Amino acid sequence: MVPKSVFKKPALAVLCLVVVLLLIASLNGCGGQAGSTGANQPQASATKAKGTIRIGYVDWAEDIAVSNLWKEILEKQGYTVNLQSADVAPLFVGLSKDDLDLFLDAWLPVTHKAYWDKYKKDLQDYGIWYQSPARIGLVVPNYVTINSIDQMNSERSKFNGQVIGIDPGAGIMKAAAKAIKDYGLNFKLIQGSEAAMMAALEKAYRDKNWIVITGWSPHWMFAKFQLKYLSDPKKDFGEAEGLHTLANKDFSTKMPQVAAELKRFKLTDQQIGGLEALINQGMTPQDAAKKWIDENQNVVDSWTKG
Structure with missing residues (x-):
């Protein structure tokens, strides 16, 4: 039995039917069909992925600190960064064979001289980043x-x-x-x-x-x-060195913007010491990098924006 109220208000019934049909059409147009860009599907990233960068590092305090620093900087720019821990010898081999892209802690001209002399034809030196003698x-x-x-x-x-x-x-x-x-x-x-x-x-x-x-x-x-x-007249502790950023010889061609940024990378003793101190106080290297960047954005901008 149809309720009398429906016959008394036909315009309302028609309006309700129209609304329902419009809703169905809207759902078909916006949502569930393959290839559509509905609200429930992931949107395209605002920053297009720029590629993967592989940074090799040795388990030294300064290398852990700066490698994580650059991981954070580059990931904010849309790159994927993989950190790979290695001993020095296999790290230089990987860098020369293009299994790694970067190494941020080469001690030259003394400590890593043998590796540099052996593999330098396959490497590029982006210069000294640590602005005091190592x-x-x-x-x-x-x-x-x-x-x-x-x-x-x-x-x-x-x-x-x-x-x-x-x-x-x-x-x-x-x-x-x-x-x-x-x-x-x-x-x-x-x-x-x-x-x-x-x-x-x-x-x-x-x-x-x-x-x-x-x-x-x-x-x-x-x-x-x-x-x-204390001064060392007998040179038992060797000569002062520089901390260099090294790259595979093809990296500048593949990632020219990153290469340019790394060539501008410089840290004072107080700056690297402050970053290491955050890690030493118990922060993870990545969290320490984020905090340091927040507190030194002008320094980071001098590398990334020229």
């Missing part, structure tokens, strides 16, 4: 009044006859052991870890006590404390 040596607080390793014996008691070091297998520990022998130092080289060494430095610095440690640059310790290297 070096290793014996480090003391600025308030320590001696300035050379050969003065250490005269102040042995103030240093408690100890050089505070890191793990025994590190190259800097071998250099420190050689220096103790060559300079005739009546000191004991204390093995431990980087964390233990830094804890000892922090305590001594707070109390204004004398301490000598095995140090290297770049390192966040130079951003946090006022420190200096």
